[in-house]
Amino acid sequence: MSDVADAEGIALKREHPARTALRRLFRHRLFVTGLFLFAIVAGIGAAAPWITDIDPQRLSMRNKFLPPGEAWVFGTDNFGRSLWSRVVWGAQLSMIIGASVVALNAVFGTLIGALAGYFKRLDNALMRVNDALMAFPAILLAIAVTSVLGPSTLNVILALSIVYIPRTARIVRSSVIVLREMEYVQAAVAAGAGHWRILRRHILPNAMAPMIVQLSFLFAYAVLSEATLSFLGVGAVPPTPTWGNIMAEGRDFMREAPWIITIPGVMLMITVMGLNLLGDGLRDVLDPRLRIQQ
């Protein structure tokens, strides 16, 4: 598959590299599948106010435990709440949390990674703290941080960022270290460019590819970790409709109403799989090692 793409890469030499990458991405079957799966969930989340008409928290005891059917698309839970409304709003929350963690990682991961990789004096200090944060088992650190800050959506975002930013920073740093020694960077230094300009114009644009790949996987981890935290009862406070909360509440009724667990679980799986496929595709296309072969 890569042979075909490589041959075309040569034929279309003058095209903007971003366009070449996009063209190759959209020919990558797994990437397109992943994008499609992810787009379904993101679309549902974004359209939540228009595709649900029942408040996800409205109780209706006489409608409890209704199986999925015509009147209730996804059925109802133990309080007679519409599972469709809860799962759809849960999708929105997952997307918001995932996107926020990714955005914070993009900013602070790049900043810390670039500083550590570019300025040798800062490297040791920054990376020791980084290593220490990475030494903790991820979920345990996230639980400890949310326990300190208190359970809320915002604090879950903060906790997951604290857990994952060191990992992003490490990836950015390793690209920056390689790029810093490149001849074209030294030429820029010789030409009198300042540190800021060198980082921004010459180094970071070339360090983007591995980071973009990392961020797509990170989105998956963030959604998964958020669901895990709320399943454990240390995430957003119930009755907030997160997938983890819905599944935790459905646990006691898995014999009579298994759909309460399976529907949000399948949504979670679709999201994570979509993002994993997307990340695999991005890696195939953007991986620097592939690029050198061109």
Next chain:
Amino acid sequence: MVGVAFRRLLSAIPVLLIVSLITFGLMRLIPGDPAAAIAGVSATPAQIEQLRRDLGLDQPLHLQLLDYYRGLARGDLGRSLLLGKGVFAATMERLPVTIGLSLFALAFTLLIGIASGIVAALRQNSWVDQAAMMFAMIGISVPNFFLGLLMIILFAVHLGWLPSGGYVPFGEDPVGWLRSMTMPAFSLALLQAGLLARITRSSMLEVLRQDYIRTAKAKGLPHRKVVLKHALSNALIPIVTVVGIIVSLLLSGAVVTEALFSIPGMGQLLTQAVLSRDYPMVQGGLLLVTTFLVMVNITVDTLYAVLDPRVRYE
């Protein structure tokens, strides 16, 4: 080998120092008054004051830090507020349960991951390869607690083959232990098995392309022998490095698996400590688990250097 182990131990010191500083700082980061937050809403001012003194929170920060390290040097990690016993003792009671679960899951991971990775690599681009990689992708994408729930619904609720939760100590009843741990270990292992299958496959493909494999085939060695002896032993070397990462993922994942299957391990202990605001337990437990993990990684790195003499840690 001793040199590598020693150097890795030295480099772990700053990491563990910062880890201990972070765990120390955690409780002090509670917004507002930590003592009031720990005591809970129903506590009287006198109780809060008492707790503040017990935890040493009435002292200036540098003295608290000094006290903390003095305690660590003596192996004293404080007392759990909930259990009324030492954090170290409580951890030592629960950690073996988690380690047992993680080792069982590790066995599943290695078995499923390496076997499917090898089969996929040997039949590259065939339907076997595609099916194996598809299963790997599913494994990576199914949240372990969702898989656990599905297994409970199928094997415990409907078929009644395995208990839906609970824990039987291995020493009391090995078969009971096996029965109670099979679903937890499997559901915990699948994610790592998926990752490992992908790594094994690419490592194996890389080795199979090398000249010495062609030489071995050319001199007429049976295919089985070439694959199992010549290729596999070299393809497994990079896999050793990821074992450290896998153990870390297993310990992390065990937290939710234990909660799901009511297994009284370290993850359950820490989750309960968090929910009941038992901060000395959270702090000390986190430090111990992380130290354990750092030690596991040092062992893995040392092992790697033994297996592959080309590796030199600077």
